[in-house]
Amino acid sequence: MAPKDRSAGRNEHDDPAVLIRRVLAERAVFPLYQPIVDLATGNVVAVEALARGPAGSPLEFPDALFAAAVRAGVMPPLDQLCATRAMEIARDSGEEVPPLLFFNAEPAALNQPFTPELMAVVLSERPYRAVLEFTERALADHPAALLDIAAAVQRTDGALALDDVGADPLSLAFLPLIEPEVIKLDMHLLRDPYAPGTVATAATVGAHAERTGAVVLAEGIETEQDAVNARALGARWGQGWLFGRPGPLGAIAGRPMDRHARLRSPRPDLHLPEGTPFSMAAVRNHSRTGDQPMIDGLTGYLLSMAAEAGSHAVVLGAYPDPAAGRAWLPRLASLAGGVAFTGVVGPGPIAAAPHPVRMAVAPAGGPSAAETVLAVVGPHTAAALCVRPAPDGGVDFVLTHEPDLVYAIARMLMRRLDTAAGRPAQPVTGWADPATVAR
Template identity: 50%
Template sequence: MHAGHAPAQASSPARTDIEAVLAERLVQPLFQPIVDLSTRTVVGVEALARGPAGTDLEFPDRLFAAARDAGRLGELDMLCSERALECAVAAPVAPPLVFVNAEPAALDQPLSPRLVELILGGLPFREILEFTERALPALPGSLLRIAGQAQQWGNSLALDDVGVDPMSLAFLPVLEPEVIKLDMSLIRDPSAERTRAVCAVVRAEAQRTGAMVVGEGIETEEDLVTAEALGARWGQGWLFGRPGRIEQVSHRFDPVAASALPPPRPGFHQGGGTPFEVAAGGGPVTAGTREAIAAALTRLRDAVAADETAVVVASCPDPGIAETDGVTAALQELAGRVRSVILLDKPIPGEFAAAVIGPGYGCAVCVRSGRPLDLVTLHDLPAVAAVTRVLLNRHGS
């Protein structure tokens, strides 16, 4: 651990307000094992933040609520990440993987100097940056920026609580995490139609990308069997160990666990080119007649009408394209039919793009100025996800 960043002792401090926690670095992470369900070996640990023991800020709900009320949530989130990595680095035996949670409300801030120092100093494990599904629609551009940074530094991504909100399934191919965590509610109700639908999408995504599926909340042997039946290969829960100091699980580490995950993909989340250029790499370019564009946008509208969990990501049409009969009106109708719309308010010069993405499917329409207009329509999910990433990277920029 860096000598200049040693934390204060976790004994009851004179003050227990959030300012004291931040100033004296009074966050003490606990670690819960994540295991291979077939061998019970520990493949990694998830860091769980705790405040000063014996105080009213010991547990994370009150700790983060206090930081939010004080307007210092971002600082606390960074401190929790710093302390998780510091403790894992200082462990007698390095874990193969360390899962660190990212607070959605803090995604739009730069990393702290201490966190950058730790990561660039060379971690003796692979860090897995864990997003909850709440982060996906909240700040998608910032999420992709941080995801790209993690990949650039050789780390990986996990999507947590999958199954709570159907929207998380729509964003799975956009984020394309190396780890997908099934929410414990699915383990508790494996026969439900919702569980079967979620797990079918997750299984298909894992087969396509090589992502590892983790079952959460495994408390009994019956839960373990259920998790495996739902497609999980790894799991976590009280059956394997409650949160504790990292030394409590080090004797069971699987040293080659990190090799089970896909390798990092620097640049994947940023992509390159405009939405139309990316779309043209995934589908044929055709003449964008008024009739062809209208038909393509109608297909997007029909996809949205059939699925209330779909997400629309679109750019405002370039003025030259907006003059084409029906484009602006069709976009407004499309946006009015779904719960979640992410709209780039600044037109991309010479282009218009709209993508509909839902659980296990996607479709997109991209138009480029010309005489006549050029049109690409996409129905291949990876290609649609690539266009969506390009749009989201421009969102808020």
Template identity: 45%
Template sequence: MPRTHDTGTAAVTIDAVLAGRLVRPLFQPIVELSTRTVVGLEGLARGPAGSDLEFPDRLFAAAGAAGVLGELDMLCFERALEGAMAAPVAPPLLFANGEPAVMDQPLSPRLLELLASGPSFRTILEYTERALPAVPGSLLRLAGQIQLFGNAVALDDVGVDPMSLAFLPVLEPEVIKLDMSLIRDPHAAHTRTVAAVVHAEAQRTGALVIAEGIETEDDLVTARDLGAHWGQGWLFGRPGPLDTVRHPYNPEAAAALRRPRPGFHQPAGTPFEIAAARAPRREATREAVVAELARVRDIAARDDATVVVASCSETIAARLGVPLYELAGRARSTIILDRPVDGELAVAIIGAGHGYAATLAGADLVTTGDLPTVAAVARVLLNRHTRG
């Protein structure tokens, strides 16, 4: 039986949408806040006009119910690329969303074909923070693949969940998108905390900051006060066909974006090797290791938005007698590797703007509070993690 989603308007099946590639790409401008020139477009998906699947909430709900969410998500990405590539004047940058629930699927042959054809613009794949705890390993692997084509990644909706701040240094995106809720409540303590952490990360990595939900001139002032370079919202244009974009393109926009770094999200070496290359070694007595694990527990207990990633080989676990799950404290997300690193113990804990890692191999122990090093250890661990 055809899988329909009938709400009283023209009925259409999700199968027909997929078979006929009936997703319509609309585009919303992203502008440079000081000049209001368009630096990029965000591709947004719509179903057949006038149908019950025209709007994205129903379109994606129907795909989820039918078990074809991955196919729809990939089609939306493809159609956004096709639309931008067919435009008489290509945008400087194209932003496209990834659905967190299917972030672990491989790129489709059609999408690979489009990316390999060498579009004149760079594509930025947006992850929402919902993808971070769900499929962290797949997220990093996909980021690595996107970078191979010269493209970039963005972290979307930053500020909705404090945990997104913990993943910022792990993903190290080229673009950070502040959620519109921060614009609506700029004086809240949470907003100021998010803005401070994002500013520090942008200063450290060269990431560009976009504020979403700019609807008024006052919103624009607030966005700049929160540290945004670029902005998006109804003040600059609603989603529509490409020919409705009313501000001129900024040809220098792509140059403002950090250059791609193939291999960054899949660092070579083990967690211990990564840490030992940047921090001093000391003797791994049982007392020293137990003390460091207690320190990890204490750090996790201070903040309920931290993320703990841990791996411990069976031989070391038997020697220490400390279950890894006990290290979680109040951590928001705890990821224990299902494929431990042979002969090593590694624990990385990351919060909003801070981190700590403890690694052990043989008779040596390396610990560090240097956030880039902790993030690199976490990347190594997460690339080994296979469970959702």
């Protein structure tokens, strides 16, 4: 789409509602690429693709471009187009491309059948590994869909990056559940490196990176002092105007490049654990037999843990008995204002809206239908209680504090949370299965 002669004044073709349709029809997205460097060597290790509309048009910049797409109801196809163009241009540019390409995409857009063009570039041979970026808001808004997408990305050798970590308590709360390959520190941390909140965030991120092998990347580096602060806060890689502004891929031609920069190997099964919470917990731990007062006491213990974890805690649960819901929901509601996220799955209807707890209606039947589960997750907190009826009329239960097991149980519960009151999210398999391409 050619830039318009703006001297002639605005006409109906300058209307964003008209222009956004032309952008889609003509595939008129022109991404720019910003370098990401190794802070120790200055070598380029990656680029991040940043969407741009037609130069000189009212939709050139991303805020206007995506706002027009939202108003026109075409956000998913536009977001898929941006991802497609970012990967196509890097694949076909003829320039030397770093080994990693970061790009952003909304979960709502990827939780759709992929266009043929996006499927083609995803499945094509490329000189880089694709890294999907998302924010903690995306995980809170689309928990089931985003875990499906994360698994799909991993199945095709892709990687994940969690953006803006430290800007919101949700980012640290969800960090153990998504386990991204890259953790991007929000730029405000560099501006105030000695603040108690900054130090605590950096320490928590560093501990997670040490445990999982994730790479810490600092955003918004504009000065040499920012770069010093980034390294002191534990960042290994950096991004910002000090190292280069967004531009065409040719802008990094001739710069030292680390062709051997690598991220952790893909883990296709991490985000979609199989089985049920109780069956998974019982494999690793001996189950115990108890009664309802014992379960009530352990439930109180876990909820106390959540209250102590505070704004970085995620509390997830599932129950088959409406009586449990009547007992749980007031307590969860009282926690909701002090923790990062609370969500439960139970038989419906479970509460009148609005309610501070994210709720989903449990489907009838299935291997998990009889299990009661409560999980508490935070940067330094992990506990899960899994309960099922015993043949003798009592209950069998497993209480575990093993972090990886608790995270897997929490992911099972997150996938059962819907994003629209009772409608389960559709799994995304497009990254690996051509049958899901949109027709």
